[in-house]
Amino acid sequence: MIPTDIAAVTDYEPHARARMGENAWAYIAGGSADETTLRWNVEAFSRLKLQAQALPDLRDVDTRVTLFGQTLAHPILLAPTAYHKLVHPEGELATALGAAALEAAMVVSTQASVTLEDIAAQSGAHPLWFQLYLQADRALSGALVRRAEAAGYRALVVTVDAPVSLRNREQRAGFALPPGVEAANLRGQPQPPVPEDERAALRALLASSARWADIAWLRGFTRLPILLKGITNPEDAERAIAHGADGIIVSNHGGRVLDTVPATIEALPAVAARVGGRVPLLLDGGVRRGTDALKALALGASAVLIGRPYLHGLAVGGAVGVAHVLKILRTELEIAMILTGRSTLAGIDRTVLWPEA
Numbered sequence: 001m002i003p004t005d006i007a008a009v010t011d012y013e014p015h016a017r018a019r020m021g022e023n024a025w026a027y028i029a030g031g032s033a034d035e036t037t038l039r040w041n042v043e044a045f046s047r048l049k050l051q052a053q054a055l056p057d058l059r060d061v062d063t064r065v066t067l068f069g070q071t072l073a074h075p076i077l078l079a080p081t082a083y084h085k086l087v088h089p090e091g092e093l094a095t096a097l098g099a100a101a102l103e104a105a106m107v108v109s110t111q112a113s114v115t116l117e118d119i120a121a122q123s124g125a126h127p128l129w130f131q132l133y134l135q136a137d138r139a140l141s142g143a144l145v146r147r148a149e150a151a152g153y154r155a156l157v158v159t160v161d162a163p164v165s166l167r168n169r170e171q172r173a174g175f176a177l178p179p180g181v182e183a184a185n186l187r188g189q190p191q192p193p194v195p196e197d198e199r200a201a202l203r204a205l206l207a208s209s210a211r212w213a214d215i216a217w218l219r220g221f222t223r224l225p226i227l228l229k230g231i232t233n234p235e236d237a238e239r240a241i242a243h244g245a246d247g248i249i250v251s252n253h254g255g256r257v258l259d260t261v262p263a264t265i266e267a268l269p270a271v272a273a274r275v276g277g278r279v280p281l282l283l284d285g286g287v288r289r290g291t292d293a294l295k296a297l298a299l300g301a302s303a304v305l306i307g308r309p310y311l312h313g314l315a316v317g318g319a320v321g322v323a324h325v326l327k328i329l330r331t332e333l334e335i336a337m338i339l340t341g342r343s344t345l346a347g348i349d350r351t352v353l354w355p356e357a
């Protein structure tokens with residue numbers, strides 16, 4: 001049952017927290033180091049002001065968007081997040097059901113707690129994209145890509161911002177995966193031994209981390225559209241295009257990797273200016289309102305993704321909670337479009353924003 005006091009997606013947060021142990025909460029809610037970027041992601045949206053339009057002459061609002069040849073009912077996608085069984089016993093199966101109900105594309109994490117094949121079976125014909133963490137072993141990365149292709153996934157999202165991270169909140173809580181929650185797609189894969197010595201461990205990690213050459217390799221390996229996720233630096237956006245990326249997700253991993261990088265909505269304009277429409281841009285990080293999605297679209301994104309909000313919905317209401325979170329955001333976006341006088345996403349541009357002096 002969905003609690004009756006929920007009207008906005010952030011209303012799910014305290015309910016989710018109450019249902020989760022401290023361990024899972026530290027993992028889901030936490031960010032990197034002092035969690036400054038985590039806060040900025042949300043705050044930066046609220047600092048952007050909108051320009052209202054009185055008496056808009058509209059007959060309908062159309063939130064459809066076409067990306068990589070796929071028409072989506074609306075521009076709100078589920079970002080890849082690991083281990084959904086941490087918050088709900090059905091894990092990604094419930095998430096996929098909720099996404100399908102609201103016709104939202106779902107990006108499935110490499111570190112999902114249900115196999116990518118089982119999630120695809122649950123989704124039917126509904127659009128799924130697969131998030132790939134390039135593995136130390138190219139054969140293993142290649143095998144994951146072939147599995148995603150065979151299961152009908154329609155795009156690859158390669159996360160490029162997180163070779164390492166620093167999670168003090170998780171450290172303080174002593175975060176560990178509980179029994180029964182695992183990275184199901186990697187089951188049975190031998191993990192390379194981690195050297196005892198810290199410096200040696202770091203060197204081993206760096207030696208096996210993905211490089212730009214791996215992106216070029218991947219481009220030649222699959223025909224699926226490839227998006228690079230985790231770009232805030234315009235130079236990286238340029239490199240992404242040069243290495244064959246079909247799309248870019250402007251993301252700082254929800255403030256979970258390098259603390260004090262700017263909010264994604266702040267980083268977006270410079271990336272958009274550099275990319276100049278050559279490939280579609282998506283954005284995630286701090287999207288909590290339909291107006292946030294509108295602002296991202298105004299500054300050059302074609303769509304947005306949400307992370308923590310749908311995990312809160314999943315924790316509270318399973319598939320219904322995920323669907324409800326998406327429904328709230330979609331309705332809020334429609335309301336924001338009407339009040340700024342836009343009937344289509346294509347009509348959303350910088351003029352929905354208040355011109356700053």
Ligand SMILES: Cc1cc2nc3c(=O)[nH]c(=O)nc-3n(C[C@H](O)[C@H](O)[C@H](O)COP(=O)(O)O)c2cc1C
Nearest residue numbers: 028079080081082109159253254285286306307308
């Ligand atoms: C609990 C959690 C797990 C995540 N796991 C992954 C992951 O497996 N792969 C990935 O690329 N990003 C992962 N992310 C980052 C999200 O894809 C996304 O960038 C971020 O959550 C967006 O910010 P938001 O939570 O403010 O909406 C994770 C984020 C959270 C909160």
Ligand SMILES: CC(C)CC(=O)C(=O)O
Nearest residue numbers: 081082109111162253256
């Ligand atoms: C398993 C982790 C690497 C997943 C992740 O990207 C995250 O927790 O932010």
